[in-house]
Amino acid sequence: xxxxxxxxxxxxxxxxxxxxxxxxxxxxxxxxxxxxxxxxxxxxxxxxxxxxxxxxxxxxxxxxxxxxxxxxxxxxxxxx
Numbered sequence: 001x002x003x004x005x006x007x008x009x010x011x012x013x014x015x016x017x018x019x020x021x022x023x024x025x026x027x028x029x030x031x032x033x034x035x036x037x038x039x040x041x042x043x044x045x046x047x048x049x050x051x052x053x054x055x056x057x058x059x060x061x062x063x064x065x066x067x068x069x070x071x072x073x074x075x076x077x078x079x080x
Contacts, residue, residue, distance in 0.1 A: 001046030003037045009053035010035075020049075 001009075010020060017035055021028040024045075033039035 001041045001050065003035055003041070006041055006046070006049065007035055009049040012053040012056050013049075 010017065015023075017031040018028050021031045024031070030039065034041045034045070
C-alpha cells in the first residue's frame with residue numbers, strides 16, 4: 001500500500017491518524033510514519049484498511065439526514 005492509498009483509506013473512513021492509532025492501540029507517531037513513508041505500512045494493516053475503506057465506500061452514507069436538526073419536544077409536565 002502506498003502512503004497515498006493509506007491516507008485515502010483514512011479519509012474514506014473519516015479517521016484521523018489519532019483515530020487509527022487508538023483503534024490499533026499503538027503510538028500515533030508510528031501511524032504518522034506510515035502515512036509519510038518513513039516506515040513501511042505492514043501488509044496486514046494495508047489489507048485491513050483497504051477492506052474497511054472499500055466496504056465503507058460501497059455502503060455509502062444515507063443522504064436523508066443532511067441538514068436535519070433535532071426538534072426539541074416540550075415536556076408535558078414542564079415546570080415554568
